[in-house]
Amino acid sequence: MNLRTMKKYLLPFVLMAVVGFLLVTACSGIGGDTETPESAAAPGDINAIAAERGLTPADIEAAVKTYTPTGQHDEYIMFASGGHSGQMLVIGMPSMRLLKLIGVFTPEPWQGWGYGAESSMEVLEQGKINGEEVLWGDTHHPALSETGGEYDGEWVFINDKANARIAVIDLRDFETKQIVKNPIAINDHGGTMVTPDTEWIIEGGQYAAPLGWEYASLADYEEEYRGMVTFWKFDRESGRIQTDQSFAIELPPYWQDLCDAGKLVSEGWVFCNSFNTEMATGGVEDGEPPFEAGASQRDMDYMHIFNLDKAIEVFKAGQTEMVADFPVISLQTAIDEELLYFAPEPKSPHGVDVSPGGDYMVVSGKLDPHVTIYSFEKIQSAIAAGGFETDDYGIPILDFDDVVESQVEVGLGPLHTQFGPDGYAYTSLFLEPAVARWTMGGPYADLNDDEPWSLVTKTFIHYNVGHLAAAEGDTVSPDGKYLVSLNKWAIDRFQNVGPLVPQNLQLLDISQPGTTMPLIDDMPLGIGEPHYAQIIKADKLDPWEVYPEIGWNPATQSLDPNATLAGEERIERDGNNVEIWMTAVRSHFNPEHVEINQGDHVIWHLTNVERAYDATHGFSLPGYNINISIEPGETATFEFDATQDGVFTYYCSEFCSALHLEMVGYMLVQP
Amino acid sequence: MATSLEKIIGPRTPEENLAEDRFRFRLPIIFFLIAALLLIASIFLPYWKMTLQAPQYPKGLSITAYINKLTGDVGEIDGLNHYIGMRPLAEAAQLERSLSIAAVSVLSLLLVAAIFIHSKYAVLLALPAILYPFIFLGDMYFWLRNFGLNLDPTAPLSNAIKPFVPPILGVGKLAQFVTIAQVQSGYYLALMASISILIGLYFQRRAYKPLIDSPAGSEDQPIAITDLD
Incomplete structure (x- = not known):
């Protein structure tokens, strides 16, 4: 490929990096206000840096014992x-x-722990005391x-x-x-x-x-x-x-x-x-x-x-x-x-x-x-x-x-x-x-x-x-x-x-x-x-990087009966019960339209069909207090009664890709 | 007088010389058989591999092509490719993959057949197997080109990533990805098979050309095969 076309190929990825660059420059901009370049010690001159920061030899020794550069794992x-x-x-x-x-014992939003996903709700449910929900612990x-x-x-x-x-x-x-x-x-x-x-x-x-x-x-x-x-x-x-x-x-x-x-x-x-x-x-x-x-x-x-x-x-x-x-x-x-x-x-x-x-x-x-x-x-x-x-x-x-x-x-x-x-x-x-x-x-x-x-x-x-x-x-x-x-x-x-x-x-x-x-x-x-x-x-410790198979249920640590592979997505209605089998992959949910009626009971299965390490997706459904984290391979299920009508936008709440913001769908609840 | 069939299959191995000069006539057989075995063995080995390196993938991503299947991070690479509108890799070379094992078996059988053809026509039987590794790469190139140049214009990044042809061998670069494409052990076996066939053809020609030039039984030109050494 010639240089001109190569430049064109690079363009979208430059755009993708813009968000990251903005963050980095914003942060360094904040830091830059408080320090002048002249005060910076010569690179590589450890003693000068230590002197400037007021560090003792014991401090330096402690730093060397504990500092863990990026990519190096802890012992x-x-x-x-x-x-x-x-x-x-x-x-x-x-x-x-x-x-x-x-x-x-406490709901935790990042992991979607206690915000709809059955695998978490059932565990928290076990913690009820005489029928009373107790959503914290010591x-x-x-x-x-x-x-x-x-x-x-x-x-x-x-x-x-x-x-x-x-x-x-x-x-x-x-x-x-x-x-x-x-x-x-x-x-x-x-x-x-x-x-x-x-x-x-x-x-x-x-x-x-x-x-x-x-x-x-x-x-x-x-x-x-x-x-x-x-x-x-x-x-x-x-x-x-x-x-x-x-x-x-x-x-x-x-x-x-x-x-x-x-x-x-x-x-x-x-x-x-x-x-x-x-x-x-x-x-x-x-x-x-x-x-x-x-x-x-x-x-x-x-x-x-x-x-x-x-x-x-x-x-x-x-x-x-x-x-x-x-x-x-x-x-x-x-x-x-x-x-x-x-x-x-x-x-x-x-x-x-x-x-x-x-x-x-x-x-x-x-x-x-x-x-x-x-x-x-x-x-x-x-x-x-x-x-x-x-x-x-x-x-x-x-x-x-x-x-x-x-x-x-x-x-x-x-x-x-x-x-x-x-x-x-x-x-x-x-x-x-x-x-x-x-x-x-x-x-x-x-x-x-x-x-x-x-x-x-x-x-x-x-x-x-x-x-x-x-x-x-x-x-x-x-x-x-x-x-x-x-x-x-x-x-x-x-x-x-x-x-x-x-x-x-x-x-x-x-x-x-x-x-x-x-x-x-x-x-x-x-x-x-x-x-x-x-x-x-x-x-x-030898934890999984991703769940062993697509459609994994973390509660049972086995394949979920509602595991949904790409191509198997569907919405089925039976009277007032609506059941949804949805997949998530960078950068879309499928389906992107969910049309239901007020008063429906909704059972929603969501499978992250990714196999890449760290390709986690979030699923947030505002208005119904649903917030789920689906790790690669995971199938999550949640249920709710569509009591409120209106237009609801569900979206991916874990920044997954350059088109993460586009990872969205509409749930339309007709009155 | 030789019939046309005799012309095609060439002279038979002279029984009278076999005992004293077994090796001369066995040598082409060995090389053809080696080639056939190499081809059969290559069915089970990878032919081509592309590794993609990018900061987000510290372990890299790779796809490995066998003659009948693609393995490796196909799903993840398909996932990335959908951004630029490339079709899923599974759609590539479906016919070739479905026929490949049968085709390579036929190539091997043709080589076995070539053992019995002692004329120039043996080359015709061996030629498909000789050319096979180059046909493989040619076909691979065709599909890379076909996929790279036919991107879905409605894909998210289609306005930014223009159609391209990834290098079939060596290092390429696409956005943040460095691609490294290399042939693998199966391909090397196929290449060795080609070489083995060429050597086999040389020895076969050397063994039988004197017989063709001076057919056995001709009184005026007795065979003196050993003199040729």
Whole structure:
């Protein structure tokens, strides 16, 4: 082709690029106003750039450790709860880039989560509470599925503390597939954690209430109010929690907090901590001590030790009572069958974290400056020895000194512990606020040069850390390398954006031993309050680029009966029912005209027939609150009653191509 | 005296020489058979491939042509082509693709037949197979041209992208796409078959020409085949 015709060929693509160019020039234009060309450092002169920006050598080192150029992928992926956004966050590490926000309990427009598409509406529907739609959640603790105590990258679970619900997310497409409402509890906290092969998902309770959501006066707190722990059976084959094979154990009305599953030597056991063993009922308005004081009177609360294997046997033997149609092992049965023991734990603890080998349980009493390390072996010996004291409900209490291996004074407000591969453990210190590195003893003592069971160093963070997440730091083989401090306060770390301030996730480099543990990056997040996170090696994840076949239903992860291929588009009318089979491809919907009558019931199937990676189309139907995202290959279905007449323009809401604006159609509703 | 049929099929392999000079008469057979096998094998291999590179497609897009099918990112390329009004690739060379396997089988059978024709006419039987790779490319070019020059004038970009002919081999450029077209293993087999046939024809001619020039049994001109070596 000659130059002239080539130029003509280029013209449309130049036009296509105009939008992009306009954006780029607009942005650089804004930036250009604030800086003068003369102030720019010589290209390639790193020191000059650093000097100009006021960066120290440590800053440069941190930047080099975390800067991830375009196209380079992160080594780790962090799944963080979205807090009261009710969602899940997917974050790349060490770049600390937000890659995705997964709609879970809360509708999310980008993914079309909860705006008509049946695959999302049905899941949100499962989250109804006594028939009431609850379209938010307080997501707390994500749990990646495990095989042999290692993350396997197949599933991730998360709880909704506010409403005692559990969600299942499929990591083939990073979409929520199931929400389960706990029928016996109104709230939870000690979830989700999984057993080493993900057979069971643990959901511990939080604020005691009568089981089954009944009424009882606070005056009858000790008799009528109860705690609980629920074990949800997960079936990998179907990718669903089997509610009919799940059960709960009734617990005293202490406020159970966090749990962790035993692993390796302690597999088959589960540990939860608790606070408010005082059974305070508050009432500050009546001159009673407020909860914060009432629940903090005793020096010791109780670590709950469950023999899960035995509990499963008891459940399978039918030794349960039905509460709200859900099988519950009663407190008395749990005592009689020796399913439950207590070990005293220092004051108002938050974490109970099982060491990589399953041999130690680390408890952080947040009002006690120590971490307390229990030995599983000693716990077993104490149980075998018998001769226990009991609490008021008759639950055997093991002697503190018999089961504790060590205590390490780490600092003020210890909350949560994670582990490294090198014999180090890391505990968040809410009050200082800092992250403490300390050494494990026993079989871990030889893994580093520091003295066993001792504090090694602290790194101060900004500010008020809650949970920690170390790379694969709660598995049988932690990776070390990175640790994220999930800070509750950011205060002055970022530009003021008004009184509601972003959360701050801070990245620490824990790859070097001893006292070297630098802070290397900040990640502000203005989306809820990420509570806990798990960090998985990125190469363990193997999600689809596009759905496996055209016409895929993400809810069933199989071909949809209403899959529509190009050429099969049609509109069929049966009385007042109109059914539409539509396709979407760059850059048109087919059909582009939908003519219906007011009062019709419309069932609309929409298939994205694209096979190209990232060729997602949106579908927005204004006036009927329909907003759908159809990824390549996906078939979505939505239904509505055509109550309003008029002219409606449906269009593609995900910029798909140069002719994206032309990807539109008319729905005409005749009165 | 030779009949016209004998003229066409040429002299038979002389039994008396076969034992002592087996190789001379076997050599053309080997080359013809190799050619036939190469052609049959090529049916299962790709002949031609075009790769399209553009920033939006980090892994590139490609279409691969076998003699009877197109594979690769046909759907995606069709999707892009619809913007410029190019017909779906599946509409190209439908007749050729439907007949191709039978046609190549016939070419191979003709080569087998050529083994038994020891006259100049063997060339006629072998000629289709010799020319086949060039016919393939010619046909490919015809369709590229046909598709490139017959764009739907009502397509979204028809006012901007004028009809064009993508290069059948080598590198081309269309808008943000760089196209790289190359022949593939199947085509190379077909080409090797052509060469093998030419070599076979040479050896066949060398083996039988003396017999034609001096027919066996002619008393005055005894054969001295070995002298020709």
